[in-house]
Amino acid sequence: MNQPRLTDVRACLIDLDGTLVDTVDDFTAAINAMLDQFGAAPLPRQKILHFIGKGSEHLIQSVLAETLPPARAATEFDAALACYQQAYATINGRHTTVYPHVREGLASLREGGLPLACITNKPHRFAVELLQYHDLEGFFELVYGGDSWPRKKPDPLPLLKACEALGVSPASAVLIGDSENDVMAARAAGCRVLTVPYGYNHGNAIQAADSDGIVASLFAAAQAILPAADHTASLSTN
Numbered sequence: 001m002n003q004p005r006l007t008d009v010r011a012c013l014i015d016l017d018g019t020l021v022d023t024v025d026d027f028t029a030a031i032n033a034m035l036d037q038f039g040a041a042p043l044p045r046q047k048i049l050h051f052i053g054k055g056s057e058h059l060i061q062s063v064l065a066e067t068l069p070p071a072r073a074a075t076e077f078d079a080a081l082a083c084y085q086q087a088y089a090t091i092n093g094r095h096t097t098v099y100p101h102v103r104e105g106l107a108s109l110r111e112g113g114l115p116l117a118c119i120t121n122k123p124h125r126f127a128v129e130l131l132q133y134h135d136l137e138g139f140f141e142l143v144y145g146g147d148s149w150p151r152k153k154p155d156p157l158p159l160l161k162a163c164e165a166l167g168v169s170p171a172s173a174v175l176i177g178d179s180e181n182d183v184m185a186a187r188a189a190g191c192r193v194l195t196v197p198y199g200y201n202h203g204n205a206i207q208a209a210d211s212d213g214i215v216a217s218l219f220a221a222a223q224a225i226l227p228a229a230d231h232t233a234s235l236s237t238n
């Protein structure tokens with residue numbers, strides 16, 4: 001892929017699931033624990049992968065629509081969401097892995113002087129716990145979850161609030177994400193946006209999203225954003 005190049009970036013906003021951390025196995029374990037409580041058959045990992053990225057409410061609505069009759073799916077939603085969140089809280093981070101070169105990319109961006117914000121549709125407490133579990137929280141000035149503001153991505157509100165908190169204009173910020181949701185939010189906010197090719201994107205090809213470029217990793221994103229002299233972190237061999 002051709003390496004994009006962005007200039008005059010003053011802050012980076014970064015998605016979590018599918019961008020920093022591969023969390024689909026956590027989702028699969030928690031969802032199937034919930035389904036077991038409701039006497040429903042488990043869903044395969046690949047099916048659940050397509051539901052990730054639009055927040056917990058959308059995730060559970062999609063799962064129930066797939067597994068229960070419509071009338072029961074509607075009446076059981078609140079109980080199913082509570083059951084899912086209880087299950088997720090017990091395993092958050094246990095079945096996840098940090099994607100390759102994420103730590104090097106985050107370190108390079110920070111050492112290049114850029115403030116970082118994690119902007120996710122995952123509930124805030126789960127996002128913070130997951131970042132702490134993988135020792136990533138210290139890279140970020142702030143973390144906004146799907147419940148931090150009245151609206152979540154693809155609405156631009158979380159991005160605009162993050163830019164305001166970091167003291168930068170949206171035009172000088174870049175969002176790094178893995179989905180069309182991220183691209184739509186960035187465009188609506190007036191931010192630039194880079195996408196990674198390894199995430200979820202609801203099962204669709206990320207190449208169809210109108211981003212400012214696709215980067216192979218977070219470290220490649222840092223190379224696309226920072227002046228060459230500021231690439232202070234080097235890639236590990238792991």
